Amino acid sequence: MFEMSMVVPKYVLKRIFPTDAVSNVDVDGDGKPDHVQIIAYNVMVPISVAEINSWNLKLEQAGKMFIDDHELDPAKFFAYFEGKKYQLADFYQQINLVVPVGGRAKIFYPWPGGLSIGMHKFKVSYSWQEFSGEVEVEREVPEDRWCLPYSPNFE
DSSP states (O other), rough: OOOEEEEOOOOHHHHOOOOOOOEEEEEESSSOOOOEEEEEOOOOSSSSSHHHHHTOOOOOHHHHEEEEEEEEEEGGEEETTTTTTEEEEHHHTTOOEEEEEEEEEEEEEEEETOSSSSEEEEEEEEEETTEEEEEEEEEOOGGGGSSOOSSSOOO
C-alpha cells in the first residue's frame, strides 16, 4: 500500500477558518471563559454522515487534534449546525445530516480559563487508508473575543 499525502492550501484554510474564527466563550454563565469556540465554514464539498459511515470512517480514530501542541479529546467536542447540537457520541447516527458547501458550524471544546489573548496554533494530523497529512493554522484570540457569551446561533 502506498501513502498519499493530501495538502490543504492555505487560502482554503483561511476560508474554512477565517481570521475571526476563534474566541473563548462562557458556557456555564459565570462570567469567565470555559470553552474555546471555533467557527468553521464548509468551502470544499458537501459533508454527509451517511457517506462517512459508508466508508467505515471514524473521525476520532483517523485524526488527532491539537491546540498549541495540547492533544484534544474528541469525545469532549460538541458542535452546533443549523441550531442543532451534535456530539461525537451520537454523530454517526445522524444519517440524514449533510453539511452543504457554504454551511457553517460553531465548534466548542472545554478549556477552563480560556485561551490567552494572542496567537494560537490549531493542528489536525490524519491518517486513513492511503491518505495522511497534517493541517495547521494559526489564529488569534484578541482581547474583544477573550470571553464572549455562549450562543449556539449565528447572530
